[in-house]
Amino acid sequence: MQSSVRLVRVLLMTLFVGAALSGQAQENKDSFVFGDPLPDAPELAARGTSKVGVRTLKLTHPGQMDVLHAKDGKTPLYDRPLTVEIWYPARIPAGKAEFTQYDEVMGVANDPKRPLIPYTFAGRALRDAEPEPGQGAYPLVIVSHGYPGSRLMFTYLTENLASKGYVVVSIDHTESTYRDAAAFPSTLLNRALDELFVLNEMDRLSKKDSKSFLAGLLDANNTALVGYSMGGYGVLNATGAGYSEQAGKLFGQMASGSTALQVRSTGAPEYKASQDSRIKAVVAFAPWGMERGVWDANGLAGLTRPTLFVAGSKDDVSGYEKGIKAIYDGAVNADRYMLTYVNARHNVAPNPPPTESLKPGLPFGEYMRYAEPAWNERRINNINQHFVTAFLGIHLKGLDYGKYFDLKENDADGPWTGFKPRTSVGLEMRHAKP
Structure with missing residues (x-):
């Protein structure tokens, strides 16, 4: 009799816990995720009509220069692993939620003052969902994080773009992430090389005979690069801004005399x-390097593609007047825009601070890794979604979004196109043609 009673109690408890967990899952998938529009979000911040899938892919770039083990000017080779996260338009089966949890960490590898602390946060995408074929292959967007950083720093933007008909690939740059941050020369050398390798891999995997879920899904011939901080440094170099002689000397000083960076320098074959x-x-976004002499006039003159710069006017990492704005001014052969968040510092690109960063006792840096002192990060995210949507819509999809950039430098003469009244305050937009 007692065993029967215990069995009934166990069954009832199982049903109760199961119902509670089911309710929690329902609550999670319907709750706020990074990137959801605030009431004052500009027009193009809202998600598109496509549902979103997400997958993780492991890649290997063989025969790369191992600058962390350079010695006496000699640089050995290694096979460089890269993990990428891919968001894409997807089919969501009946009974499935467009919901996932991303696994992230606070802290920095090899820093005892900031130990690695795992945490999760919610996203609006279904893990391993079947892709939704488009009327044609989707444009490709490759995203590159800062140092240190993560492929998951920008889910507000990557999910948003996928919902608008892009395949978005965000890179974990080996030796440059929170989990494996190593000496700086690896980041200096590998950013552009990683980005171009991922472009080649996406091109290969999109071939119809590749047997990849990406087969026929994306058009690598119609690609945009998006980078933040050291990612910005990399995407500019990948698209024509060759490094200066001074950059090569700085690299050699940090990498035991290695000359490996010369292959990314202006004039190198x-x-x-x-x-x-x-x-x-x-x-x-906030590209690093100009204040350190990474580029000179000849290098910046090599930028010829349409470029959108995003900066904070008080950026104390990449610099503003002698940093990001100097790059914008020096890119004389590019049709370029620069969006400035007045009084913002460096964090003009990442997700908002995770709730875990608010816990007492954590280092202040875990919060400030994401936060902007003078701005609401969720508002920055919505504005970024708006302008990146407009910019890529023009240049990758041929959409008539020019009106969203046909703006006065600030809103002194009235609100900007696409913004609600009183909500474009604190922003500046510059435009220069070749």
Whole structure:
């Protein structure tokens, strides 16, 4: 009798816990995720009509220069692993929710003051969903994070673009992520090389005989690069801004005399040969390097693709007047825009601070890795969604979105096109043609 009672209690408890977990899952999938529009979000911030799938893919770039083990000017080779996260228009089966949890960490590898702390956050995408074929192959967007950083830093933007008919691939740059951050020379050398390799891999995997879920799904000949901070440094180099002689000297000082960076320098035959016509547009959030002499006038003159720069006027990492704005001014052969968040510092691209970063006792840096002192990060995210949607819509899809850039430098003469009244305050937009 007692065993029967215990069995009934166990069954009832199982049903209760199951119902609670089911309710929690329902609550999670319907709750706010990064990138959802605020009431004051500009017009193009809202999600598109496509549902979104997400997958993780492991890649290997063979025979790369291992600058972290350079010695006496000699640089060995290694097979460089890269993990990418891919968002794409997807079919969501009946009974399935467009919901996922991303696995992330706070902290920095090899820093005892900031130990790695795993956490999760919600996303609006279905893991491993079947792709939704378009009327043609979708444009490709490749995203590159800062140092250190993560392929998951920009889910507000990557999910949003996938819902608008793009295949979006965000890279974990080996030796440059929170989990494996290593010495800086690896980041200096590998950013553009990683981005171009991922472009080649996406091209290969999109072939109809590849047996990949990407087969026929994307058009690598219609690609944009998006980079933040060191990612911005990389996407500019990948698209024509060759590094200066001073950059090569700085690299050699940090990498035991290695000359590996020369292959990405202005005038190098290898660099000229790497210029890729498949890349049609560039978005550079707070690109690093100008204040350190990474580029000179000759290098910046090599930028010829349409480019959208995004900056904070108080950026204390990449610099503004002598940093990001100087790159914008020096890119004399590109049709370029620069969106400035007045009084923002460096964090003009990432997700908002995760709730875990608010816990007492954590290092202040875990919150400030994402937060902007003078701005609401969710508002920045919505504005970024709006302008990146417009910019890529023009250059990758041929959409008539020019009105969203036909703006006064600020809103002194009235609100900007696409913005609700009183909500474009604190923004500046510059435009310069070749």
